[in-house]
Amino acid sequence: MIAPLLLSALAAAPATFRLDYFHTGDAREERFSLDRVVVEPLPWPGNPAAPIDETNLGKYLFELRDRDTNRLLYSRGFASIFGEWETTSEAARLHRTFSESLRFPAPSRPAQVILKKRDKENRFVEVWTATVDPEDQTIDRSRPPSPGPLIELQKSGDPARKVDLLILGDGYTAAERGKFEKDARKLADTLFSFSPYKERRSDFNVWGLCPAAQESGVSRPSTGVHRRSPVGATYDAFGSERYVLTFENRAFRDIASFAPYDVVEILVNSQTYGGGGIFNLYSTVAADSLWAPYVFVHEFGHHFAALADEYYTSDTSYLPAAERTEPWEKNVTALLDPAKLKWKAQAAKAIAVPTPWPKEVFEKHSREIQARRRKIRAENRPEGEIDALFLEQQKDETALLGADPNFGKVGAFEGANYEATGYYRPQMDCVMFSRNKVPFCQVCQKTIDQVIDLYAGARK
Numbered sequence: 001m002i003a004p005l006l007l008s009a010l011a012a013a014p015a016t017f018r019l020d021y022f023h024t025g026d027a028r029e030e031r032f033s034l035d036r037v038v039v040e041p042l043p044w045p046g047n048p049a050a051p052i053d054e055t056n057l058g059k060y061l062f063e064l065r066d067r068d069t070n071r072l073l074y075s076r077g078f079a080s081i082f083g084e085w086e087t088t089s090e091a092a093r094l095h096r097t098f099s100e101s102l103r104f105p106a107p108s109r110p111a112q113v114i115l116k117k118r119d120k121e122n123r124f125v126e127v128w129t130a131t132v133d134p135e136d137q138t139i140d141r142s143r144p145p146s147p148g149p150l151i152e153l154q155k156s157g158d159p160a161r162k163v164d165l166l167i168l169g170d171g172y173t174a175a176e177r178g179k180f181e182k183d184a185r186k187l188a189d190t191l192f193s194f195s196p197y198k199e200r201r202s203d204f205n206v207w208g209l210c211p212a213a214q215e216s217g218v219s220r221p222s223t224g225v226h227r228r229s230p231v232g233a234t235y236d237a238f239g240s241e242r243y244v245l246t247f248e249n250r251a252f253r254d255i256a257s258f259a260p261y262d263v264v265e266i267l268v269n270s271q272t273y274g275g276g277g278i279f280n281l282y283s284t285v286a287a288d289s290l291w292a293p294y295v296f297v298h299e300f301g302h303h304f305a306a307l308a309d310e311y312y313t314s315d316t317s318y319l320p321a322a323e324r325t326e327p328w329e330k331n332v333t334a335l336l337d338p339a340k341l342k343w344k345a346q347a348a349k350a351i352a353v354p355t356p357w358p359k360e361v362f363e364k365h366s367r368e369i370q371a372r373r374r375k376i377r378a379e380n381r382p383e384g385e386i387d388a389l390f391l392e393q394q395k396d397e398t399a400l401l402g403a404d405p406n407f408g409k410v411g412a413f414e415g416a417n418y419e420a421t422g423y424y425r426p427q428m429d430c431v432m433f434s435r436n437k438v439p440f441c442q443v444c445q446k447t448i449d450q451v452i453d454l455y456a457g458a459r460k
Helices: 004-010 081-085 174-191 249-256 292-305 359-378 383-402 442-456
Strands: 015-025 030-043 060-066 072-078 096-105 111-118 124-132 151-154 163-170 204-209 263-268 275-278 282-286 413-416 419-425
Touching: 015 124, 015 249, 030 124, 072 096, 081 096, 096 111, 096 249, 151 174, 163 174, 163 249, 163 442, 174 204, 174 263, 174 292, 263 292, 275 292, 282 292, 292 442, 359 383, 359 413
Parallel strands: 163 204, 163 263, 263 282
Antiparallel strands: 015 030, 015 096, 060 072, 060 111, 111 124, 151 204, 275 282, 413 419
């Protein structure tokens, strides 16, 4: 049931249109095809004063334009599962198809949806287009099955003037609904303990939905565990034991459509360390992991603000880029011209670029930790052993990095974006670099602020 105040706030908004499409291809080519256009149950929750995305974030960008006048009505940058998968070794040998969606306020007249992708110079180039006519009789206006009542975790104001965060439970049975709400409140409080979310908490609404699962937990194929959970979350995405995604886009979107949302956190009912995050799609976290607070904040950084991973010593499924180009993400750089550092305005006075740090010692210790981690997973040993290993790593890294004279300064520290050389991060340590008890670096904080501004307006 939706609260009367929420219905009142949404009453004047246009309908929410969603274009579902198929994204098909491999490492060499990609194609798009229309699946359906649907009208979601709730009106558009977005800010009518800021329909155009000027953050320049995302591997992809879509525009909604009036078909007759070509006037730009709405735009958003985003990333996708296909966009990640195409960089894996699997994409080099086979084709796959993924379901994806674009959401936008209903146009009053026929409009063109234009999908763009960055080229090698990071310019957005058109790759597909589709026409949306609001009078088209084939638009699906049917109401999907309700996932259950909407939980108001934090109501700060009109959804049109707030960042609307939906925390979506997966793998919780009907009897575990109370556990979900407790987990969601705890992790939301964790997010708002980090700057700049802390200072801007009043710019957020937080909602919860928890569709009842038949069985507790989600799939973990590497251990023979398979669950048909409502949202379809699963470990072992792209062959990475810790990477949690859902490939059930239609199910995910239909469930989420019962909340006003800009961003979505999928809370999986599991103890095993894991999570994931894709810009403007969703992020995930295992609710009962000892490291859930960290993973939630880190992965939400990917989803909400397109922050790149700054670590580089952990195993990943991604292949290194054939060419060294400047990343579009704002918190990593290829440093092709040290005199034009991407975040030069924030750099410490007179700091060396590149910036010295105890890289060799850090890498040696990290390799040892990773080898022990792989052994624990291969032998399917208790989760507590992973927790103990990570606590040991946290203690050693905190002592090593914290003792360096450049700790806490903004410079250009080599090692980022999954590669030991050729990419640089702004500070020695950050939420996007390690599990240590550190804040977001200054560059990440500025980027997060910019995205909050897009949805809730600039801070007064």
